[in-house]
Structures are given as C-alpha cells and as structure tokens.
Amino acid sequence: MRALRLVEQGKPLVEMDLDLPGVGPHDLLVRVRAAGICHSDAHYRDGTVPLKTLPITPGHEVAGVVERTGEAVRGFKQGDRICLHYMATCGCCGHCDRGNEQFCITGQMIGNNRDGGYAEYIVMPERSAFLLPHEIPFEHGAIMMCSSATSLHALRKARLAAGETVAVFGAGGLGTSAIQLARCLGALEVFAVDIRQGKLEAAQSYGAIPVDAADGDPVEKIKQLTGGRGVDVALELVGSPKTMEQSFRCLAVQGRAAVAGLGDEPFEIRPYRDLLGREAEVIGVSDHLASEIPQLLEWACRGRLDLSRAVTRTVPLDAAAVNAVLDDLGRFGGDIRAVITP
Numbered sequence: 001m002r003a004l005r006l007v008e009q010g011k012p013l014v015e016m017d018l019d020l021p022g023v024g025p026h027d028l029l030v031r032v033r034a035a036g037i038c039h040s041d042a043h044y045r046d047g048t049v050p051l052k053t054l055p056i057t058p059g060h061e062v063a064g065v066v067e068r069t070g071e072a073v074r075g076f077k078q079g080d081r082i083c084l085h086y087m088a089t090c091g092c093c094g095h096c097d098r099g100n101e102q103f104c105i106t107g108q109m110i111g112n113n114r115d116g117g118y119a120e121y122i123v124m125p126e127r128s129a130f131l132l133p134h135e136i137p138f139e140h141g142a143i144m145m146c147s148s149a150t151s152l153h154a155l156r157k158a159r160l161a162a163g164e165t166v167a168v169f170g171a172g173g174l175g176t177s178a179i180q181l182a183r184c185l186g187a188l189e190v191f192a193v194d195i196r197q198g199k200l201e202a203a204q205s206y207g208a209i210p211v212d213a214a215d216g217d218p219v220e221k222i223k224q225l226t227g228g229r230g231v232d233v234a235l236e237l238v239g240s241p242k243t244m245e246q247s248f249r250c251l252a253v254q255g256r257a258a259v260a261g262l263g264d265e266p267f268e269i270r271p272y273r274d275l276l277g278r279e280a281e282v283i284g285v286s287d288h289l290a291s292e293i294p295q296l297l298e299w300a301c302r303g304r305l306d307l308s309r310a311v312t313r314t315v316p317l318d319a320a321a322v323n324a325v326l327d328d329l330g331r332f333g334g335d336i337r338a339v340i341t342p
C-alpha cells in the first residue's frame with residue numbers, strides 16, 4: 001500500500017510502498033477514505049514535538065471503510081463506514097478503568113507512536129472504532145476525531161454549564177467546533193478571538209461574536225462586551241504564551257480557562273490578580289475520550305455540529321501536496337482544515 005512517512009523530524013514526508021499491516025484478532029483493517037491534516041502533524045514533522053517512534057505514518061484524524069475484520073471482532077463487518085478514536089488503549093489498566101483512557105499505560109496514538117492515516121490502509125482495534133452514520137461525510141468524520149473531540153473534552157473539563165459565557169482563543173479547526181459545541185451545551189454567548197479576518201468571519205457564521213486580536217487587546221474587548229464581568233469559560237486553542245495569558249485574564253469571578261493548545265513555552269500568571277483574587281482556575285486538557293465520540297456523532301447527524309465550512313480543502317495522498325499543507329500550517333496559514341482523500 002502507499003503511505004506518506006515521516007522518516008526524520010525536520011525533513012519533508014516521503015512516499016513509500018509498504019506491506020499491508022497485520023490484522024490481530026480484535027483489529028479492523030480500514031481503507032482510509034479521509035485523513036485530516038492537523039496542526040500537530042506540522043509540529044511532529046518540524047520536531048517541535050519530539051517523536052520516539054520513527055519512521056512513522058502520520059495522521060490521527062481518520063475515517064474509512066472496514067476492509068477486513070480480525071476473527072474475534074463482533075461489532076463491525078466488512079463495508080461498515082467508521083471513524084477512529086485516535087488512541088489504541090488496553091481497556092483494563094488503572095487509567096482505562098477510571099475512564100481516563102488517554103493516559104492508558106500501554107496506549108498508542110495513531111500518527112504519533114503507531115502508524116496513522118496518511119496511507120491507503122490502517123489497522124486499529126475495534127474498541128477504537130465508531131460507526132459513522134451516512135449523514136456524515138468521511139471528511140467530517142475524520143476531523144471530528146481530533147478537533148471536535150478535543151474541543152468537547154476541553155469544554156467538559158472547564159465544566160461549562162448552560163447559561164454561561166465562553167471565549168474561544170483560536171478560531172481554526174478546534175475553534176469552529178468549540179463554538180458550535182459550546183452552543184450545543186447551552187452557552188449564552190461565545191466570543192471568538194483570532195487575528196485572521198477569514199477565521200473571524202467563519203466564527204461569526206457559526207454564531208460567535210468575533211473579537212479581532214490584531215486590532216487591540218482582546219481581553220479589554222471581552223471585558224467591554226461583557227459589561228466588565230469577563231467570561232465564565234475560556235478555551236485556549238493556539239498554544240502560545242500570549243493567548244494562554246489572555247485566556248485567564250479575560251475570566252470572570254470563578255471562571256475556568258481550559259488550555260488545549262500545544263506549546264511548551266512558559267507563561268506568566270500573576271497569582272493574586274489572575275487566580276486567587278477571582279478564584280479562577282487554569283485547567284490542562286489532554287486529548288479526549290472515546291466515550292465523548294457518540295455525542296459528537298449525534299450532534300453532527302442533527303446538523304448542530306456542522307463541519308461543512310471547516311473542511312476548506314481536500315488533497316490527494318501525495319507527498320508534495322501534503323508537505324505543502326504542513327508548510328502552510330507551520331506558518332499559521334489561512335486554511336482551517338485540509339483533508340487527504342486517498
């Protein structure tokens with residue numbers, strides 16, 4: 001099968017011919033129909049996020065069709081449309097038992113330490129697969145597995161309650177989902193902060209109030225727009241120290257900032273003004289849970305999570321085309337989300 005491989009970090013992906021992966025008793029062999037190109041893939045390629053397993057096939061946002069099933073598989077059959085939770089987990093360690101399977105002690109993430117979806121086929125345990133309803137296109141099913149799922153997990157970690165206000169920092173792939181999911185969960189108002197006009201317009205079309213951070217301090221603007229109060233929940237989806245600081249400085253009393261943007265540069269918290277004085281919380285968000293996926297699929301089926309404007313481009317399974325998308329993501333380019341359709 002054809003696959004795009006990351007052989008060395010800091011170098012472009014290369015196209016290779018590989019043997020079909022082996023199918024264990026509980027595994028599905030899946031023909032990839034859509035694989036999202038995520039900002040984290042750009043970090044993996046450029047080396048900002050070190051990878052232990054190389055060479056590897058990137059791609060953790062995958063939807064496709066079951067081609068073959070292992071002999072112990074009961075829940076799926078050949079021809080089923082599915083999407084894949086990006087973690088392969090054991091289901092029986094202490095973390096899995098407590099429902100925190102993103103910390104599974106033998107957990108593997110596709111496209112990170114297990115071969116992912118930038119290929120014609122992928123193998124995954126059936127416990128990581130979910131039937132993809134016919135109403136949902138493969139491209140949408142794929143990107144839901146990362147951006148939408150992580151946005152929902154962030155909103156749940158931030159304990160968003162109906163009637164509260166939300167600020168979303170970064171109106172890209174995660175942000176467009178976060179805006180809609182916040183509304184599904186009953187948010188009264190959602191502010192979308194970005195520096196790109198196109199992304200602010202997309203956010204507005206999803207019902208958010210745009211806040212242009214290229215034109216003045218977004219914290220001041222959010223304070224003005226909320227009568228000086230600030231927001232109950234802020235989601236940081238960019239990963240820069242500046243947006244992390246802005247995300248908790250715009251909080252109301254007892255507000256919660258959930259930080260999901262990948263970054264490792266330190267940021268500054270003023271203990272009294274930012275935290276104690278308002279009983280504010282800063283919460284780290286890592287990945288998401290398989291148990292959150294059925295809810296997403298339900299909302300997508302009913303059109304309450306609409307990703308039709310989130311997928312801005314499709315590209316073939318071609319090294320030059322995919323490397324160009326990753327270059328663009330590295331420069332925070334205009335695309336919200338490009339998807340490989342092999």
Ligand SMILES: [Zn+2]
Pocket residue numbers: 038039040060061146147
């Ligand atoms: Zn992703």
Ligand SMILES: [Zn+2]
Pocket residue numbers: 089090091092093094095096097101103104105106107
């Ligand atoms: Zn486990």
